Amino acid sequence: MLMSVDNISKSYHAFPNPPAKVLHDVSIDIAAGEAIGLVGESGSGKSTIAKCMLALIKPEVGAISYDGIDVVHAKGEDLRRFRREVQMVFQDPYGSLNPRMTVQELIGEGLLIHKLEATAAARRARVAEMMEMVGLNPNDMDRYTRSFSGGQRQRIAIARALVIRPRILVCDEPVAALDVSVQAQVINLLQDMQKKLNLAIVFVAHDLAVVRHLCERIVVLHKGRVVEQGTREEIFGNPRQEYTQSLLAAVPVPDPVVGRARRAARHLEPAN
Amino acid sequence: MPDQSTLTPVRPPLVTVDKLTVDMPLGRSGASVRIVDGVDFIVGVGERVALVGESGSGKSLTARALMRLDRLAKLSGRVDFDGTDLLKLSDRDMGKLRGSSIAMVFQDPMSFLDPLMTIGDQVAETLRIRGIGKVEARKRALSVLDELGVDRAAERLDSYPHEFSGGMRQRVVLAMALVGEPRLLIADEPTTALDVRVQDQVLDLLDDVSTRRGLAVLFITHDLGVVAGFAERVMVMYSGRIVEDGEVGSVFARPSHPYTQGLIKAVPRIDQDLATLYAIPGAPPPPLARPSGCPFHPRCDQRFDRCDRELPALLPIGRTRVACHLHDGKGD
Amino acid sequence: MTAPAIVQPATARRKEGFTPFEAFVFALVVALLAIAIVGPFFAPDSVYNSDIANSLMPPSAANWFGTDDQGRDVFWRLIVGAQTTLLSAFLVVTLYSLIGVTIATVAAAGPRWLDEGLMRITDIGLALPGMIVALGFAAAMGASLRSAVIAMAITGWPITARMLRGIMRQTMEQPFVAGAQVLGVSKWRLMTKHVLPNSLDVLIVKWAGDIGTTVLVLASLSFIGVGAQPPSAEWGATIAAARGYVSTAWWTVVAPGAAVAITSIAFGLLGDIIQVRRDPSLRGN
Numbered sequence: 001m002l003m004s005v006d007n008i009s010k011s012y013h014a015f016p017n018p019p020a021k022v023l024h025d026v027s028i029d030i031a032a033g034e035a036i037g038l039v040g041e042s043g044s045g046k047s048t049i050a051k052c053m054l055a056l057i058k059p060e061v062g063a064i065s066y067d068g069i070d071v072v073h074a075k076g077e078d079l080r081r082f083r084r085e086v087q088m089v090f091q092d093p094y095g096s097l098n099p100r101m102t103v104q105e106l107i108g109e110g111l112l113i114h115k116l117e118a119t120a121a122a123r124r125a126r127v128a129e130m131m132e133m134v135g136l137n138p139n140d141m142d143r144y145t146r147s148f149s150g151g152q153r154q155r156i157a158i159a160r161a162l163v164i165r166p167r168i169l170v171c172d173e174p175v176a177a178l179d180v181s182v183q184a185q186v187i188n189l190l191q192d193m194q195k196k197l198n199l200a201i202v203f204v205a206h207d208l209a210v211v212r213h214l215c216e217r218i219v220v221l222h223k224g225r226v227v228e229q230g231t232r233e234e235i236f237g238n239p240r241q242e243y244t245q246s247l248l249a250a251v252p253v254p255d256p257v258v259g260r261a262r263r264a265a266r267h268l269e270p271a272n
Numbered sequence: 273m274p275d276q277s278t279l280t281p282v283r284p285p286l287v288t289v290d291k292l293t294v295d296m297p298l299g300r301s302g303a304s305v306r307i308v309d310g311v312d313f314i315v316g317v318g319e320r321v322a323l324v325g326e327s328g329s330g331k332s333l334t335a336r337a338l339m340r341l342d343r344l345a346k347l348s349g350r351v352d353f354d355g356t357d358l359l360k361l362s363d364r365d366m367g368k369l370r371g372s373s374i375a376m377v378f379q380d381p382m383s384f385l386d387p388l389m390t391i392g393d394q395v396a397e398t399l400r401i402r403g404i405g406k407v408e409a410r411k412r413a414l415s416v417l418d419e420l421g422v423d424r425a426a427e428r429l430d431s432y433p434h435e436f437s438g439g440m441r442q443r444v445v446l447a448m449a450l451v452g453e454p455r456l457l458i459a460d461e462p463t464t465a466l467d468v469r470v471q472d473q474v475l476d477l478l479d480d481v482s483t484r485r486g487l488a489v490l491f492i493t494h495d496l497g498v499v500a501g502f503a504e505r506v507m508v509m510y511s512g513r514i515v516e517d518g519e520v521g522s523v524f525a526r527p528s529h530p531y532t533q534g535l536i537k538a539v540p541r542i543d544q545d546l547a548t549l550y551a552i553p554g555a556p557p558p559p560l561a562r563p564s565g566c567p568f569h570p571r572c573d574q575r576f577d578r579c580d581r582e583l584p585a586l587l588p589i590g591r592t593r594v595a596c597h598l599h600d601g602k603g604d
Numbered sequence: 605m606t607a608p609a610i611v612q613p614a615t616a617r618r619k620e621g622f623t624p625f626e627a628f629v630f631a632l633v634v635a636l637l638a639i640a641i642v643g644p645f646f647a648p649d650s651v652y653n654s655d656i657a658n659s660l661m662p663p664s665a666a667n668w669f670g671t672d673d674q675g676r677d678v679f680w681r682l683i684v685g686a687q688t689t690l691l692s693a694f695l696v697v698t699l700y701s702l703i704g705v706t707i708a709t710v711a712a713a714g715p716r717w718l719d720e721g722l723m724r725i726t727d728i729g730l731a732l733p734g735m736i737v738a739l740g741f742a743a744a745m746g747a748s749l750r751s752a753v754i755a756m757a758i759t760g761w762p763i764t765a766r767m768l769r770g771i772m773r774q775t776m777e778q779p780f781v782a783g784a785q786v787l788g789v790s791k792w793r794l795m796t797k798h799v800l801p802n803s804l805d806v807l808i809v810k811w812a813g814d815i816g817t818t819v820l821v822l823a824s825l826s827f828i829g830v831g832a833q834p835p836s837a838e839w840g841a842t843i844a845a846a847r848g849y850v851s852t853a854w855w856t857v858v859a860p861g862a863a864v865a866i867t868s869i870a871f872g873l874l875g876d877i878i879q880v881r882r883d884p885s886l887r888g889n
Contacts, residue, residue, distance in 0.1 A: 041467035042438075054786050083788025096779040100801045110787050149555040150327075157783075164787075179326035179556055180494055181531075181571075184538035184549035191548070206467065209497075213540035213549065236542070250472035251542040252497025256520045258543060259501030263479070 002200055003030040003053065003071075003086075003168060008062030010048055022048050023059065023224045032167065035194055035201040037215030039208055039247075045224035050172050050204045054088055055079075066168075084114050087161035091173035093153035097145045103156055104141035107131065110164035130163040133196075134189060151182035155189065162193060169193075170202045175210060187214060208251050212236055220244050283316030285352075286456060286488050287338065292349035294333045296342070304346065305559050307333045309512035312349075312586075315456065318486040322499040322520070324535075325509035326556045334509070335458045335492050339376055340366050353456070371398045375449035379461040381441040384448075385433040391417075391444050392429030398452045416447045420477055439470035443477070450481065457482075460492045475502050496539050500524055508532050511557055511567035518592030528594040530572045566597065574598060626877050632870045640690040643683035651680045651837070660853040670855040672846055674835075678859050685837035685860065690867070692753050692838070693818040697811060699757035704764025705800070705807070711765070712772035713795045723769070729762035734821065742830040749838060752822060752831035760814075764807065771803045778802070813875030816868035823864045839864050 010023040023045045030036055038046045051057045052064060055071050064071040066086060069078045087110075090096040097106055107130055108123045110116070117123045128138035134155045145153055154174060161169055171190065175183040191214060194201050205211050211218060212232060219229040220243070228241040239245045253259050294308035308330040315321050325331035337347050338358065351358040353373065358366065370376075378384055386394060395416060396409035404412075410429065417425035420443045433441060442462060449457060459478070463471040479502060482489050491503060499506050500520060507517040508531065516529040527533045537550035554571040557563060563570050569579035578597050586595040622630065655675035663670045669678035711722040738755035745751045775781065776799055784798045819839075825831035826840025827847075834845045839860040846856035 041469065054782075056782055056785060080788060083786065086786070088783065088786050090779045090783065092779050096783055098780045098784070098798050098802065101797075109784070109789070113787065113789050113793065151555050160783075160787075180496070180535055181326060181538055181552040182555055184540075184551040185553075187540065188549055188551050208468070209540040209542040212542055213546060246469060248542065250468040252468075252471075252475075252495065252501050253541060253543050254496035254500050254524065254536060254539050255541075255543075256500045256524050259497070263476070263501055 001029045002032045003066045004064070005029070005049065005053065006063045006065070008049075008052060008059035008064065010045075010052065010057070010059045021224065023052075025062070026221075026224070026226055027062075028219055028226070028229070030168065030200050030202060033194070033198045033200055034217060035191075035203060035215045037211035037218045038202065038204045038221060039206065039211050039218060040221035041206060041247075043223060044221040046204045046221050047172055048224075049221070050088070050170050050202065053168075053170055053202060054086060055082065080114070084110075084164055085166050086168045086170065087164070087166040088170040088172065089154070089157050089161055089174045091176050093150040093157065093177060096157055097153055097160075099144065099146065102142050102144055103127075103131070103136075106145070106156060107141075107159045107163055110160065114164055116164060126163060127159075130159045134159045134162075134193075135185075149182070150178050151185055154178065154186050158186075158189060158193065162197065162199075165197065166199070168200045168202065170204070172204045173206070174203075176205070176207065183210070190214065208248065220247070283319055285314045286317045286319070286354065287315040287490075288350070288352040289313050289334075289338070290350040290352070292334065292337060292347070292351060294330065294337050294342075295346040295348075296333070297344050297346075307512055307559050308337065310349070311509075311512075311514055313507055313514060313517060315488050315490055317455070318482070318488055320482055320489045320491065320502060320504045322491045322493060322503035322506045323509060324493060324496065324499055324506055326494060328511065328556050328558055329509040330512040330559075331492050331509045332460055335376075335460055335490060338456075338458060338490070339370060339374060341376075368402075371449075371452045371454065372402065373454055374456045374458065375452060375454040376458040376460065377442075377445050377449050377462045379464050381438070381445040382433065384445050385441060387433055390430045390432060391436070394433075395444065395447045395451055398448060402452070413447070413451055416451045417444070419481065420447050420450070421473075422447070437470075438466055439473060442466065442470075442474055446474075446477070446481075450485075450487075453485075454487070456488045456490065458490045458492070461494070462491075463498065464493070464495070471498070478502070496524075496535060508535070511562055512559060513567070513595060514586055514593070515568065515595045516592065517586070517594075522592060528589065528592060528599055529568075529596050530574045530598070531568045534571075534573075566595075626881075629870060629873045629877055632866075633874050636686065636690070636867055636870060639683055640686040644687050647680045647684050648677070651676055651684050652835075660849065660856070662853070663855055669859045670853065672842075672853075672856045673849060678856060681837045681842060682839070682859055682863050685839050685842055686863070686867075688749070688832065688836060688838045689819055689822065689840075689864075690815075692749060692822055692832075693815050696753050696756045696760060696818050696822070697814045699753075700760035701764055701807065701811060703757070704761040704768060705804075707761065707765040708768035708772060709795050709800060711769045712776065712799065713791055719769075723766070726762045726765050729759065730766070732759055734759040735825070738825050738830050747830050747833060749822075749826070749832035749836065752825045756818065756821065756825075760818075764810065767810070768803060768807060771806055772799050775799050775803045809875050809879045811875075812878060813872050816871030816875070819871070820864060820868040 005026060005028040007025045007027050008023055009021065009025055011019040011021045013019045026049060038049060040046045052059050055074065058072050066082055069082050071082060074082055104124060104127050107127045111123045111126055117126055127141055131138045131141060136152065136155050136159065145156060148156065175186050178186060187210060190201060193199055203211060203215055216232055218232060218235040220227045220235065222243050228235065228239065228244050235244065236248065239248060290312045292308060292311045293306060295304040295306050297304045311334055323331045323335065333345065336342055337345065338351055340358065347359050349359065392410060392413055395413035399409040399412060414425055414429060422428060422440060422443050436444060463474050466474060475498065478489060481487060493499060503520050505518065506520050506523050507514050508529065510531050516523060516527065516532045523532065524536060527536055534550060534552040538552060540546060540549060552571050557567060565580040565582055566584050569575045572579065582597065584595045584597050584600055586593050587600055589599055658671050658675035659673050661667055661671040667677050667679065669682065672678055707722055707726065711719045734756055737759045738752055741751040741755040781794065781798055784794055822831055823840030823843065826838050827844045829844065832838035832841040834841055842860040843857055850857050
């Protein structure tokens with residue numbers, strides 16, 4: 001396993017409210033090169049797990065290990081390697097890029113701080129190469145992100161994360177804020193990058209259709225617990241838990257025939 | 273008035289929108305930008321129509337224009353509701369119409385609820401404003417909350433909004449909209465902020481209410497899945513115009529406009545595997561930088577020489593209307 | 605799905621022109637700065653020399669604002685004094701802004717105990733009135749413009765520190781800051797490259813307004829004899845020196861008084877205008 005999340009629990013303390021436990025004994029394994037989806041409704045704890053995986057917050061109980069590194073207590077060289085090899089892309093394409101940095105500074109920052117390219121010229125070359133790879137025009141590298149659309153910003157965020165060649169990319173709702181016609185571009189890009197770079201992708205999302213499309217393995221979360229995990233076929237073809245079934249049944253299908261049939265079927269059942 | 277360019281609906285028309293434009297001012301400079309650019313459509317009595325579009329398409333402003341919600345917006349054209357032109361009404365008369373004949377619900381129920389007022393008082397308020405007595409208003413508020421599946425409604429009339437979950441709040445907002453027995457409900461992304469299971473319940477609820485009451489619903493959304501399950505007719509907006517308008521079954525089965533085709537192919541599905549998604553290149557244009565000719569032509573994979581010069585009109589083919597040079601009968 | 609639409613009006617706003625009032629305030633500030641910077645080079649020698657024969661002459665074509673008790677031209681002394689006054693005010697505000705920014709940054713970046721400690725010190729600083737400290741300094745180091753500047757610099761920073769620390773904490777909640785942490789940037793780079801540049805906007809507003817207040821306070825200190833001393837042309841000192849002649853030669857007091865008032869109001873308005881232009885929700889008032 002490339003990363004193992006082992007029985008972690010986490011509470012949030014917001015005085016004067018009593019501590020709220022948001023994760024209960026969550027365990028998830030991530031293999032190199034696989035795309036794994038964390039799905040759940042709001043309050044399921046999926047974003048909290050992502051933050052723990054990125055060492056942005058620490059679980060109170062349990063361990064997270066990445067390729068021999070104890071993530072929760074990592075320091076010095078271990079932490080530096082972890083930071084280089086585990087990257088993320090956020091939901092909000094507007095708040096996730098520093099507005100006072102040019103595209104080149106944003107994408108090149110990882111190369112600079114991890115000293116992966118010695119000279120500014122070499123960094124620019126790598127940035128240009130990466131921009132082309134994610135479908136951006138390298139001529140735009142000295143512009144600020146203000147005038148870029150949501151989809152382009154998300155490409156910049158992906159380039160920024162991938163230019164230092166991480167082995168895991170954690171994506172927290174990366175397409176939820178994008179227009180429908182642009183979502184597909186970013187989903188295809190992520191899929192493409194995963195194959196090209198043998199990248200493990202942890203895809204945190206509420207949209208089950210997107211997760212089904214992108215992920216080979218799925219973890220279903222509810223109120224901070226893992227309800228069910230399995231392969232795409234297992235979860236979507238034969239969900240065992242009632243919660244998973246109800247979640248799948250509620251996803252709208254962009255097909256009036258299917259949609260009406262499902263609605264009619266529900267109306268026949270006695271309402272809860 | 274609508275000519276052959278507007279389809280005759282199966283039902284008698286309730287709202288007839290004719291050449292509606294919405295201009296929004298840009299700062300204090302006096303300049304403005306046209307967000308909605310000549311839109312016409314009909315919503316029939318009791319009909320459920322979805323208005324679909326992306327950011328900058330003008331879908332929300334179109335809906336808000338029917339309610340005249342944006343004070344700064346400059347509206348032109350005609351919005352005929354049951355024989356009166358809403359754009360010509362005085363502010364006072366328009367105010368009377370809101371809530372009683374036309375009601376609206378929004379994406380974020382919490383911003384719509386007063387945290388310091390009980391649910392019962394808020395639902396009853398619409399009626400109280402119209403001079404209905406306290407006891408009667410409370411009784412009707414209770415019956416609407418009951419109708420919308422708020423359990424133990426009688427006990428919860430005196431609760432405050434923070435004691436309710438997101439889905440329940442959206443029901444309360446719906447109750448506020450429906451207590452005045454409107455004939456048209458405008459719903460602006462009412463389920464976008466909700467979890468899928470709650471969304472599903474709210475949609476079922478809207479479905480039931482609209483059928484039971486013969487209530488027309490204009491449903492604004494970006495989610496094609498929601499459209500397919502809920503609406504009878506769908507209008508697709510792009511860059512301030514309607515590009516396709518037709519019965520949901522036929523639009524999803526045989527979309528005519530390349531944009532509609534692209535949108536349907538771009539959405540991943542829960543019920544089947546797709547190898548790769550079709551990605552429409554580029555992004556929707558901002559209203560200040562609309563391309564010449566057909567606004568979709570830079571992103572269109574079927575464009576030809578006329579597309580960047582001539583703006584296609586919204587013309588009927590069969591029971592659908594399409595604004596595309598591929599279908600305007602002039603050939604290519 | 606509405607986020608991109610928000611960007612559009614923002615860019616449009618930036619292109620918008622100034623209102624006549626805004627243009628007037630900007631012109632006034634620029635004129636004041638120009639006078640302070642280049643004015644003294646054109647001043648005649650008589651600014652520094654007594655000419656008792658011509659003392660307390662009323663305004664005339666030769667002496668636009670009249671002459672003072674030493675027979676010096678009031679108009680030119682105001683211009684020479686503008687440099688001293690504005691330069692001192694700039695110095696004071698710049699110094700305490702630097703102290704404030706440093707303390708805010710350390711507090712926002714540091715561990716909880718350091719943050720708490722620095723903020724308690726800031727609270728104490730907020731409670732100390734600048735005037736009293738300046739009086740203390742004058743007693744210890746002798747009354748001079750330098751004492752006044754130092755006293756104001758070391759009493760002025762707490763407001764900046766407190767305000768900026770709050771803003772920096774907010775900026776640190778932004779997703780791009782978490783993104784930089786995930787990328788592995790050092791604490792120093794995180795604060796200087798990501799957090800600070802995105803928190804300083806408000807300080808620029810405050811900085812302009814503060815110049816105005818500082819001009820006024822410095823003049824007051826000089827007037828009560830703690831700041832600049834005669835024969836300095838600093839405005840407060842000038843008013844102090846002329847206060848005996850209010851009834852006989854009003855121009856010797858009114859001219860520097862008006863200079864202080866106009867300058868502090870102009871910079872105060874400049875601060876307000878920048879603030880309103882930054883925050884569209886305040887517009888139209």
